[in-house]
Amino acid sequence: MRDVAIVAAGMTPFGELWHASLRDLCVEAAMEALKNAKTDQVDALFVGNMSGGQFVGQEHLGPLFADQLGMSGVAAMRVESACASGGTALRAAFAEIASGLSETALVVGVEKMTDATDVTEILATAADQENEVYHGITFPGLYALIARAHMQAYGTTEEDLSWVSVKNHKQGALNPKAQFRREVTVEEVMSSSMVSDPLRLLHCSPVSDGAAAVLLCPLKEAKKYTDRPVKILASGLATDSMALADRRELASLDAVERSARKAYKMAGMGPQNMQVAEVHDCFAIAEICCVEALGLVEKGKAGSAARTGYTALGGCIPVNTSGGLKSKGHPVGATGVAQAIEIFEQLREEAGERQVEGARIGLTQNMGGSGASSVVHIFQKV
């Protein structure tokens, strides 16, 4: 298997981008990545997108985007794994380069959500349609069940949940691309509207538009495009039962643990080697469960990790320095690629005020549905 590197990145701001269509967003992010790599051609294009069909009536995004980027002819495909579509597209592109099928692959994660009126229902098509959605539950409800289970099992409190949002907003305030570039207090979080008990509005990531792109090539060719490539050490992809009712227990996310185990094994490393991590905080409880499943915080003890600063910028293992899905925004198909960009910038020492000093190894974890799919990548400064 050939070593693979990320050599360039591009990203739109995340937010309610009324001026931009799905294809506009793709072009903006992709062109920035290509410009940074000083190239205008690639062999293959991988699109991470959850539901262009339902959100804006457009499937078949591989050839459409190749066309819009002036590279019609290249190999192209769309990869979907709900909110893990971006990270999973990165995995598919990694395989394409590692296998030798292509010499360069552009990964574009993108979602245009704000044009749709029934976003919660569209997102719910990523849950089990027959066994969950049919009965009326959507993702805030599913994650509320996970939160209640974690509270019951480990004594996690509503205040613990709220500190995740406080931390991520504080970090996102330093990110020029973030949708909500402002801090919030724990009191503001705890007095925001109840969405699905115990999850309040400020425990939930927003509805967003946005795109993120990275360019991959074999590590040994990376110097053609940049003097600071970042090596993809490992890719771990795994699943869990779709319906929460079939899980071993509600307070654990086994797909995350499995994907992490695969990635750590491939990298020959463990959680103790990670210096910065972007994890899937679609709801505050998700970050808590994910950092436990990744082994970054001991099982059952992540409730207090944000409050104590253990997972904050300056702490033992800074999590979601970008602001995470909560503050940066969550255009679902773009999220996994945007996570990779944050780690790419951290390892290149380009993260500005969010920089984790001396970071040489970092991790991304991107999740689909209520944890039915998860993909972990580990990156290393070269």
Next chain:
Amino acid sequence: MRDVAIVAAGMTPFGELWHASLRDLCVEAAMEALKNAKTDQVDALFVGNMSGGQFVGQEHLGPLFADQLGMSGVAAMRVESACASGGTALRAAFAEIASGLSETALVVGVEKMTDATDVTEILATAADQENEVYHGITFPGLYALIARAHMQAYGTTEEDLSWVSVKNHKQGALNPKAQFRREVTVEEVMSSSMVSDPLRLLHCSPVSDGAAAVLLCPLKEAKKYTDRPVKILASGLATDSMALADRRELASLDAVERSARKAYKMAGMGPQNMQVAEVHDCFAIAEICCVEALGLVEKGKAGSAARTGYTALGGCIPVNTSGGLKSKGHPVGATGVAQAIEIFEQLREEAGERQVEGARIGLTQNMGGSGASSVVHIFQKV
């Protein structure tokens, strides 16, 4: 790059399968493939599906199907490239095995179309939404434009188109899995209802439900699963402009030609080496344009190929011995995988009454939209 083989296959009948849901279809095809390989576990699952979200309200098919197959935990993803989703999922699985990321990969192509009432509109989300669909055109209209252009450029006639349907129905009549297992006469085709001039009902593939599955592993491990593996010699994936208006010319399908060129180069072969081919006959004109773009018939001369028997069973290069999309049916995400199964069976001498004697090398070509994406695979008897 490791050599990759197909070692087992499974497939539902194609048709209006009112008794079966999307997940039922997946399970039936996948379990048959696993049973044939005498295994119940794989490392990775690749799902080819165009639009579970729009057709039946279900995205995130990777973990859902892994769950339904009792293999929750495995790596899984859905790949979409409109009607080329199945062939493109096969390509992604090929990269996964070739790279060494996984040792076994199950590819399931599936679509459940007959539960939806607005199938033509859903399919049209695979065309250019802003520049084509907005103006009211759907795929029968787009392919009618291609047909008229081919008629004008090369003198192709409505009777030529009709012979494609006659040939494919004759061959499909021999296929126990085909949706329309009966022959039609050229008179019947030419007197069927006009859908979009010059395309009549019997020039069009039907709306179908169905699933098809193949199991991949490294060639050197293939004997664990079968004594008759089929090697995947090459995979070529390419694109063209999304909107017909941007094409070099309407009567040529450049994505097909590009994907074929890549595959022939990778296999170290040319069209003259192919002994049997499954090509994307979503409309009769598509088969005509595709066999030309693949180089199986000289450019501009495919109009008469079905009529003269050149592309029929017993002819120089039998095309769509399965019955093709026209007679076998076209559950869009399943089609590309079903094409691979037909060639797999041909090269294993398991095609029964449809057997091409002595076939050792065969090709599949699966297309998305009006030819914006195309994927070609070349297979060899081991």
